[in-house]
Amino acid sequence: MAVSEVQVEAAVEGFAERAPLATVVLGLIRRQPLGAAGALIVIIMILMAAFAEFVAPYDPIANNFEDMLLAPGAKYWLGTDEFGRDILSRLIYGARTALFVGFVAAFVGATSGLVLGVASAYFGGRFDLLFQRVMDVFMAFPLIILALAVVSILGTGIQNVIIAITIPFIPNCARVVRSNALAIREIPYIDAARACGFSHARIILRHMVPNVMAPYLIMITAFVGQAILLEASLSYLGLGVQEPTPAWGLMLSGGAEEYAESAPWIAVFPGIGISLAVFGFNLFGDALRDVLDPKLRSR
């Protein structure tokens, strides 16, 4: 399943250089309507996160017990939680947390995986064998212990939650990248590069990495969604981001059980937020794969 260099470059160029922008966008919407919908969701999230201060109607943190557990209405469009905080404002600020966790974890995880996967394929032999076994262990190892260890040792700050989430991404991405890179390694030009006396680093970075960009990009978009979900699951186990920070996973896990019936809006809206975000990133990732992997391009 080698993705040949020429095809990938063509695809990437197709993204970068075709003009004007409007035509590209329209073309994309026509060819990849789901992907475009995903992109739209992602863009809205990014805007919400960036301009939270201007968009959010209320302070997301201050308690206001006079208005506790109000149903969605004119004053609070999406209702209030048990501390009388506006759900909409918390959702908007929460987008910031979600995106931050999602992007950083995905980028760090996928990039580490990329480097390790390519290196493993390039060096092969014992290194590869050993590396694969290490990855086996990490893939099978329960996330909850890793997360608990990270959070207990380093504390529950956002950055530590990100570290916990990143760890399982690395072997996932490394595996996929490795299998792609193995095929590329067999292409004669790598041998040629070696014959020229190029350093390992140069061959890996200049010649192999660009050829596995397609799976890498696809993994990143998938990871963003997964990271947002994982953050929610960690919150459910009490290991995620902490109150009073507005975060979707925290909002959902705190209210989901207790208020499932009497004040469902507490859980439903963050639930929808998480679902939509994951949905958006996945749709976008799928479309990206279709575009980048020429074999799947429509007839």
Add this chain to the structure above:
Amino acid sequence: MRSVISKSAIALALGVTTALWVGGAAAAETPKRGGTLLYVIPSNPPSADAHRETTFGTIHPFAQFYSVLIRVNPDNPASPTDIVCDLCTEMPKPTNGGKKYTFKIRKGVTWHKTAAGAKVSEDVKKVYDQVGGTPLTAQDVKATFDRIIFPPEGVKSARKGFYTMVEKISAPDDETLVFDLKYPSGAFIPALAAPYNFVYSKKVLDMDQRWVEKNVLGSGPFRFVEWQPGAFISAERNPDYYHEGKPYLDGTEAIFAKKYSINLQALRGGRAYIQFRGFPPKMRDDLKKALGDKLTVQESAWNCALFMTPNNKKPPFDDVRVRRALTLAIDRWGGSKYLSKIAIVKPVGGIVFPDHPLAATKEELEQIAGYWPDIEKSRAEARRLLKEAGQEDLEFVFHNRAVDMPYKIVGTWMIDQWAKIGVKVTQRVQPTAPFYATLRQKKDFDVSMDFNCQSIVNPLIDVSKFNSDDISGNQYAGYQDRVLDDMWEKMNRTGDVAEQRRIMRAFEKRALDEKAYQFVTLWWYRIILHRSDVKGWKISPSHYLNVDLSNIWLEEPLRSESLK
């Protein structure tokens, strides 16, 4: 803002009337025999040995199998001072200047024979064959309390510190048990009535002290059938039970389910009839709405309190002004009103369980920092203190336990309270084990949530949490104060209630206000939900009490339904 004293006064008055009313109702409603009680336990018990464990997870499933010497009156469990006999015949009057208690043990109590449907190994059956059916005597009770108070090598007794006043235990004959004390103590009788003091068979203990950890052989209202760790425990009626006519149920089945949502749904969907720990207020409202008359709600103040504990060794919390500011910022009276709608907290109280005679009255409380009736004045004083201490821009990390109810809820509320005096607080939450490690070993927190949760209300012992940290096993603020320690000793060595009360006030004022070591935030509030057809059970101020299930009976249709 209801007053605590008047509330307890009303409660007392109501207690009398409800007691009368319930008495009348009970006369009209004769308990019916039969049926199986299905209940849920939000825990997975470690072992069956209540002497070594400290969790309700061991009490809820296993109390039904055992007798105890004395206990909180099952017909009046709301009273923290009404203690009656179970195995003894009469509550003794102390002799020898308050230093000698002589109990007469009931005749005709026998150890359980193997239950008809019991699923136990051959080895266990052999033990039952030897012990089952033989009479329980004062020797068994002595062996039990010897194990608790003077545990032999290798045996773990979690509460032997409750009994430092005991000199020796003797059983001159099979019906007499004598406790000789080193000094008279008001803490002795409540300590004996602790619900953990299951009476074990001397024969069994002589054979293997640890047999009772994994196996059950008691003399209580129900006989053991099966225990599947993590899943369920089942029991059948003990036909030879010594309390006339009891138990009413044919059997019981408890399911272990840690999630409260599952507990609630089980009640709603008929998979369980009662849960003995408690539910949050919102769950109560939801279930009441769904089940209407089919659901009965019983509520009570709870002998557990959330603490706010500054690290007295870590600057700036080594400064009493800063610590006082932290407590002055918290509007307990207002918080009680709102938080009681969303969390299992309600009563405002000092260091003693609010419904106990030794507790501070509302007037007394209002003299203590953090309980002032005027919150604005209190917060102004807090700001002044911070300024004086040079800590106007105080920022710190609040350390909390990763449990929603009520820790994280109250934590989130307190952070907002502190924001009102300009203190910026972030929260760090940890699961239970690392949370304790921070409090007990690492001690690197700024300010932490802490809690004090006891079974039988025994204020003299319960407040030992305020003693110096080299004496008290559960004081995490990190201070040493010999004056407090002395007061505590004096309080415990007098049988005179008025004197106890006087020392308690000074003790409380010093700990909470003058020295401002650590603080009570709000006391817990217990809400028990059960199907209305579950009868005969009454709420107590602790989830450890009154769960031997002997007084429970089922009304139709639950009685027949449970037979399915």
Add this chain to the structure above:
Amino acid sequence: MYQYIIKRLLLMVPALFGAAVLVFFLMRLIPGDICDLRIGGEGGYRDLEMVAACRTEFGIDDPMYVQFLEFVWGFIRFDLGTSMWTGQPILYELGLRFELSLQLAIMTTVISILIAIPLGTISAIKQDTWIDYVVRSFSIAGIAVPSFWLGIMIILGLLIYTQAWFGTPWMPPIKYVPLWEDPGYNLSMLIWPAMATGYRYSAVATRMTRSALLEVLREDYVRTARAKGLLEKVIINRHALKNALLPVVTVIGIEFAFLMGGLVVTEQVFNLNGLGKLFVESVINKDYTLTQALVMLVVTIFIFVNFAVDLLYGWLDPRIRYA
């Protein structure tokens, strides 16, 4: 072939050792121990002497390397020891839960295959039509909904709707009865979590079926078959699907391995006394021996399933040969 199998089996040893090292030291790096929880864990009186005695009993005081050697030596002899929490033999604790977890994993896998293969096939055949879009949205939605929330909603939904339709609220049983004792009762308990997780786990397999099938449909032999004038149905069923199944089998296999110990959240939401719930409890209780045994069990299953999947690969695709 045999050489390959032996080599793979030998490679399991370092992997298992790695897992052993990791779980052993991570669990001890997390502050707090089981004695903190068993003595005064609920805010009550705490006897300092008892705490010390407890640490001695469980060997938590022993030097790390002694504890580690004991654990590894026990594992080699298949002696897993006793749980620090209940004092029961770990094999007994696992035995109680294994059946439920296995049944749930099988049911979930079957459900996810039943969803994934037809939907993936339809989606590939109708590529870029609205049917494709609906199917893909449906399957992605499966991953996007947090599983604990879905579980709560299912139980609550059942309670509310059975009350509305039949007058009495019904919820799935919360006490496990083996399949062979009472099949109806057993299934009425496990079908809900199996559906919830099956739907969730089908998402990846659906997408994999779709893309694999798309790839195969462009292969030369499919074109030849088309040129021969074979019916599209025959082409798909006889030729394309079998070859496309390869990566799908991989995904399903690996997911099965995860399911055996990984249903941590679902088992809690539905109160299933399985390995996942036991695992969470053991980690929270800091029950070192039990956690170590469970992690080793899950890792072993994972490695074996991976291995089996690779062998299956060779069987399904004659082009792959093991050297």
